[in-house]
Amino acid sequence: MGSLKPTKKTMMAQQYDARDNELHLNEIPIPEPKSHEILVKVACASLCHSDVMHFEPNDQGLILGQNPVTIGHEATGYVVEIGSDVSGFKEGDNVGFICAVDCCFECEPCKKVHNAWCVTGKQKMQGFSCNGYFQEYVCVDARNTMVLPGELDANSAAPLFCAGVTAFHGVEDCGLKPGQWMAVIGCGGLGHLGIQYAKAMGLKVIGLDIAGRALEEAKRSGADHVFNSMTEKDWQKNIVEITAGGVDAAVNFTASKKSYDDAPAIIRPGFGILMVVGIPRQPLEFNGLDIALGRYRVMGSNNGTCYNMRPCIEFSAKHGIKPHLNYFKLEQVPEMVELMNSHKAQGRMGVQFD
Template structure:
């Protein structure tokens, strides 16, 4: 396989403006596929990488890990039948395929998993390539234009439902109604749960109900939180800011779980006795495995679950990133390739 040149938008320094350039992709591996990007979502993780908030960024950096497009070339060990498939690619572009996690189907927990935008070029580009194992076909009923965010935000909030055996009879709550939270409300409602939204924005209350919340609690009103004591079986936090976690723990029933999917950099201030007294749990999870992504996509298609997206042309990428950074996105941003 020969290498090719792709047009892409890259940051050349931490926090730098993205500029259009041409970059060489390495020869396609035997188990890899090459995707022509049609759409690519923008996620806060892209901002974190562009600004090197996690200390792992390498420049020039081509971010973008919510890819939707068509397979245009396959490696020697990939079945030719994958040519022309309409697919998505999320946070991981490859896995080691040899560790206990991979052999157990938990590829997302592989310690050697290769992020799509770390050490390789991501989807703010004309082409992107990845291991066949990390690329998932889009089922009928999933819209190509809005599919990208399902491969990051969607699977991030869906994965805990499977991992922790959330039941349709459970009372659940979502903290933060943004890019992750608005999808969490939709999945949990379709799952059959009684759903409560915690939001600090009164303007989002009506939208939260439209997206699946049966109840809305103003998270800035401590009295409303206190009234919710011992109400929930499961709370999922999608925010990346520090909150009074002990207060939220008090809203859990005995054996309830406070689960984190928002990438907060602040340490958790939690009193151990708040866990012991009700045998409560605190946990976190990343994106899901390819198998769970398949399940998530099928569930989304069956229940007509879609991200609410704002569309920008790829050439407007810096405007789109600024829109996200200001917190103005309602609720995910998707770029349409216009190279």
Template sequence: MSQTRAYAAHAADQPMAPFNFERRQPRKDDVAIEILYCGVCHSDLHFARNDWGVTRFPIVPGHEIVGRVTAVGDEVSQFQAGDLVGVGCMVDSCRHCQPCRDGVEQFCLEGVTMTYGSDDRQDGSFTQGGYSDQIVVSEHFVLRMPEGIDLASAAPILCAGITTYSPLRHFGVKAGHRVGVIGMGGLGHMGVKLAKALGAEVTVFTRSSAKVEEARHHGADHVVVSTDDEQMTAVAETFDFMLDTVPVQHDLNPYLAALKYDGTHILVGLLEPIEPTVEAANLVTKRRVLTGSLIGGIAETQELLDFCAKHDIRCDIEMVDIQDIDTAFKRMEKGDVRYRFVIDMASLKA
């Protein structure tokens, strides 16, 4: 076992605090990693606050991990000490069901083992995340950092990036397609950059006119203020895809009306019941599709990292020290970050 330093939530109503625990010694297929950077996701906040009612305390959040390999198990063939690597939202799956065989481990029929908050499939230990100085992960779930990628800004690509890239790739977005990106936060700004790099004509939908120039700065070809009925009427039946990154309840009907026939509306942010009700006529009369997507498989995430390195795509980040994580959580709740916080884990040594 290896003594690990971390920051953890000890109760839903308490601030994050230092926490020491033991990581397992590397198994034959394991990679041991010194963590250099860890992104801060809204899921981290939800787990720390037990918003979903499933948290077991103490919990060490963090599933956007970039680090350096320090040791490998005897059967590891793809990595060696010194390699720069990443770990995303998953650290294991059953590996034998159809989704796992198809490379979409996030849909494992037996349920994935999450980077934190899950029971390890082999020894039953509790997984703890990346707000720590080290982690041990099976080789299959470790990603290689491509040459030239900016390590700190690559951390959120392992969650925010793959969440938006996976549906764009799955549904075949390419040059000539018109894509609407709904929302301009951590997911939205990555969606714009990735859809543009795939060749699409991209329009950002935002409720705030203050974000028009911001959206254009990130590469949007057009911006529609969705609270302006005249602007929404002008784009009716013009889009092939809608990438909907909004994480709270919102009216889907105006955006469905903006899709062409056979258009596809993809939910990647909303996990709550859809309110207000979707008008079935918006689907039936134009053969439109309302669907959703969850992160991406390991091979697809590696593809994304390589794609981002090739096209110089970065997540816009603000670096923070681990000691300031509660302040970061509060700012994130207020939307006061452009667009993701990333923890410099060197601060943990202080």
């Protein structure tokens, strides 16, 4: 790896433009860090389904700030320059980070819920309301940044800083004990990590998807059983039989409303959990009688703050959790989006910067 410092004042960035609903490879200025920020040379930025929501009609709260905006909120890189108020980092450190900026990090929502609900109302999310990570350099808040454990590599750990944190807490927050059953709904970019985390926690896992490649990924990640919920007629009945009454938790990583509608049939009655992680375009619907009479519980899981990022990353390093990451060039990000939309991707897709 050569010099980390930029040799010019501009860089190329994949930016979403709401005026034509397209991505454009634009030349933009390289940012300078504020006193509380770190300038990072991006090693790898990976694509998340939330990035694709830019292009879709969606009423679930996606907020676009500046336009055009560099997409991407999942990356790792190398420290280039440190703001005057920052300590604990040095030039060349391999780091990962998450995307909230301009929030206080001290209010109760920031500490215990999510930075999206910061009481200041000034919060932004990189990749959505301000520039994200599909660009060579980015300024990140030092409070949202950590040096990578030695077992992790900056060129391959990028998915852990969104997909990993999201999948880890989606699984862990269910509170299951070793030997209990978990269904992982959606075995792609998040789900293949969720399966690895669940197995590392001692759970028995059933993988559900509609794409053959994702189900192959689920098997490689350690799933005990897999089902194609589109082509296998009796998949719900079979799951109930295998688990002797239903899974103890079903974690849904998909953006499919139908998958949410189908999930209660495979959950063990009486305090089984439906964990909401994936965000469909349409509002979700639940049967009030089911909830009132305790057929199952509906929960959500925090998808990453500076307060719960580190446990996931350290667990990943300790247990050898590895994203399946396929590499592309910056100009190929539109191709990555198409592969994700067509369900032809396996694991995670990322841009590796030179």
